[in-house]
Amino acid sequence: MGSAGSKARVTSSAAATSSSNRGNFHVFLSFRGPDVHSTFLAHLHHALEREGVRTYVDREDLRAGDEIMPALRRAISDSRIAIVIFSVNFASSCWCLDELVEIVDHGKRGKLLVKPVFYRVEPREVRTPRFSFAKALDAHELKLGKDSGMLRRWREALYEAGNLSGWHLDVDGYVPHLLLLWIVRDGR
Numbered sequence: 126m127g128s129a130g131s132k133a134r135v136t137s138s139a140a141a142t143s144s145s146n147r148g149n150f151h152v153f154l155s156f157r158g159p160d161v162h163s164t165f166l167a168h169l170h171h172a173l174e175r176e177g178v179r180t181y182v183d184r185e186d187l188r189a190g191d192e193i194m195p196a197l198r199r200a201i202s203d204s205r206i207a208i209v210i211f212s213v214n215f216a217s218s219c220w221c222l223d224e225l226v227e228i229v230d231h232g233k234r235g236k237l238l239v240k241p242v243f244y245r246v247e248p249r250e251v252r253t254p255r256f257s258f259a260k261a262l263d264a265h266e267l268k269l270g271k272d273s274g275m276l277r278r279w280r281e282a283l284y285e286a287g288n289l290s291g292w293h294l295d296v297d298g299y300v301p302h303l304l305l306l307w308i309v310r311d312g313r
Contacts, residue, residue, distance in 0.1 A: 150181040152308065153204035153237075155224050160212035165244055165294070169208075172305050194223065201227050206238045208308060209286055211251050216261035222279040229282040240308065241291035252287025254280070 152173060156166050166182070173180045181200045183193075201207060207228040215221050231237035241248070249255065254262050262280065269276050292304050 149179070149203040150200065151178045151205050153181045153201050153207045153228070154210065155207055155221065155228060156210040157212050157215040157218050157221050160214050161210055161244055166210065169210075169305075173308065176305065178308070193220070197224055198227055201231055201237065204237065206240060206308070207232070208240050208242060210242045210244050211246050211286075212244045213246060213257045214261070215246075215251075216254070216258045216279075216283065217264070219265070222265075222282070225282045225286060226278050229285045233285075239286060239289060241286050241289050242304070243291055243293045245295055248287050248291065248293070250287075251283050254283060258283065 154166065154170065156162070170180055170182055181204060183197060183200075201224070209225060209228060228237065228239055232239040241251075243251065246257070250258050262276070265276055265279070266273070292307065294304075
């Protein structure tokens with residue numbers, strides 16, 4: 126992977142939300158649907174909207190006929206903050222991993238503030254793939270091959286995002302008030 130000091134770091138400060146980067150959305154939510162869709166995500170999305178934070182959620186904001194990845198790239202570019210909700214099955218989705226690569230890339234370039242939420246997983250499971258993350262990446266490796274550039278980019282993005290200061294949650298549905306303040310403070 127290379128040393129952390131030799132690569133640009135993912136932006137995790139308010140510098141990414143400068144006035145020159147005012148997008149259509151305050152927040153882009155990245156998540157693995159079945160893990161959080163009807164519990165934590167629904168509560169978080171509702172709480173953000175209630176606070177006036179314009180939030181992009183792909184299941185609601187993708188229009189029929191849109192090509193998925195270009196639409197997601199546009200939404201990421203048009204957002205100030207990306208909240209990546211890492212959950213048990215996050216790494217099993219190629220879509221989630223591709224989205225994460227895009228988010229981390231924007232964060233490295235200072236165009237997006239990246240805020241991870243570790244939902245029922247530990248940051249170290251993401252950073253140095255363990256448990257469900259290791260199992261999912263092993264399955265991807267079987268399909269793509271050990272030397273796959275895509276697999277390498279996914280691993281690097283997981284490492285970068287897993288090293289960011291984030292929020293760790295082990296509860297269903299409930300969005301702690303401090304988490305909401307943490308997001309809203311930088312989201313407007």
